Amino acid sequence: MNQRISVLQATAIIVNAVTPSAIMVIPNQVILMVKQDGWFSPLLSFLFILPLIYIISGICRRNNGKPLMECLESSFGKAAATGIALIFSAYYLISSASVVRQFANFISEQFIMTTPLAVIALLITFVAVYIFAQGVEVMGRVSFFVLFVSILFLGMNIFLLWGQYDWNHFLPVFETTPLEQLTASVPPVGWLTDITVVLLLMPYMKASAYGGKAAIWGAMMATVFYCLIIAITLAVLGAKLVPSLTYPVFAALGTVQIGEFVERIDFILIMAWMASMFTKVSVFLFCFNQMVLYSFRLRSHNGLYVATCLLVTAIALYSWPRNGAVNEFVFKSLTVYKIINNYALFFLIWIGLLLTKRKSNAEEAVS
Template sequence: MKINLNVTKSNTISAFLAGVLVHGTQVGMGVLGFQRIIAKEAGHDAWISVILAGLITHVTVWIIIKTLQKYPSADLYGIQEDVYGRWLGTGISLLYLTYFFISAGVILRNYIEVVQTWVFPNLPTWILSGIILFLVYYTIVGGIRVVAGYTFFSIAVTIWLLCDLYFPLQYAHWEYLFPIMDSSLENLFNGMLAMSLTSVGFEVIYVVYPFVENKDRVNKSTQWAVLVTYLAYLLIMLVSLVFFSQGQLMRTIWATLNLHKMVYLPVLERFELVVISLWLIVILPNIMLYLWCSARGLKRLFGFNLRTSLNWIMPLIYITSLTVFTRLEMNMINDWYGTTSMYVAFLYPYFLYIMVLLKQRTQPAKSTSKGESA
């Protein structure tokens, strides 16, 4: 396998779109119900945890870009092979690829659960899952450019949902936010860790990077993307904290949807149903990108082409999504996935960066693309 990739110009995306991809993958299912999970740890200071998580994410993304910039045009799979050697590299890449795959599955399953709880209790899973996965397949086959374009579209048509927070704000009790910094640092830290399920998504840049045309500007655009994500999270968290009392928030699984329940227009009530429908547009880029990364991995490791790898992946995720889970099991899966993603997306990049540094110290960086690695 080549460590560095030469992407044809017709298949590249701009640095701006790379930022869009990062933002689009970060915002997804987590944001519908992250308030409760964080407030469980940090109480009414949960918004501080959001800021802390934001700072950590900024640093992590910066480290990821730093790692990538050590190579002219490599992706995660290439770097891992370069650093760990053939066998270990392939093994770790396989694990990472599985993580991408599981991420897509968790998001899909969570969305189906929301639809079945809130809108159509009788809608069979296989239909919904089938439709979503068909759309995903159709877009991924078009390549990264189509995926990026779709992601941009999805952000453009859903960003206005933030304006709806005006309605719940009318019921705000600002004293719920005080006293500030009442929770211990340990609790704030735990709250930050609980954010991981909502924060992850930026790790797709590991795989997208070789496709970016102007690589010198990736750092800036991804940092902006993370900033926008966390500003939105902070806003939603603050509104939730003043809208719900703590005891109530602990009992509310999808607090963001409950916020939208208060929206009331003369011609349209029960706005949460609109939000849930629109959320399909929001989660599609997540699933697309994760599956694309996963399929890219198969291509890079074993040389399958994208379509062949997708033909393996899609039936697998379809069958997995049909498994019936109860709410408790979903909670367990989400907790487990949250912990895993914390290690994979937040801690591993630092480790990889150190490994890359060590590797390049002993063996100066090969600036030109080289054939088979050692």
């Protein structure tokens, strides 16, 4: 069971964890606030995410290839570590449930309207659990594959949409105030904070320094993805129409029409996007599983997978009474939750680690 993943695979896992559900809502959120300057917000948010990457690589260097929780246990003691693990369990449970629900909603609204949501959600979690139950190595490989295919299809779609672009939609540049820009960069920051999943992949990386590397590459790629997606949506649909659409990206892609035959090419990208969503759910469930295993001192077990599958499906289905409610949740609460949980909590952990390190250094000096 000595599984190892490469930096490339870790990066792919991060990108898959950060991007797919974000590209569904980010154009909407950002363009609503800053109109035609939306493409700039992800770049701005990348700046805000840099300190987090620093923290991540700091923690990575500190824990030296051990699982995150063991490292925290050795620094803060068992009780504190269990507490932290519980907080994270809750976070990953809620996040994955919301992703499952978003995914199921999309499938249900776009393709199979009368199929019960429960069945769709169950299939999603089943696939996701199957992927992560195969181990981190498999998750890394699947992520890499999916990322590759997504980039390929995204490139193809960008090319096919060429006739649809109206560059005037970007003008006038920087009409919005810096304050508006700052506010608009919050949602991308929220989504980007999920690069912290790399910390849970630590024990499987070849060297602990790779964690920071994967985080920065992952964040960069995700930023580029966000920018591209927002830019495409803007160029095709314009700043005014986008906020009124639920899935502007797919609406933009749906406008491709070249001759009689090349239509609905967006399906190809939607297929890649689905693959990416499955991977995302599996990454989050993996994190959830890790945290639960630690909190309750459990061993990995097939029954646990079935339980995870059912639990997440149930939460995804019954936490939000209406499809609109989950959008509302994702738009508002989840961003804040992500920032608090990923950014603030890891910042505190980092500070804590620094302090305990100093203390232990001091103790060493005394002795």
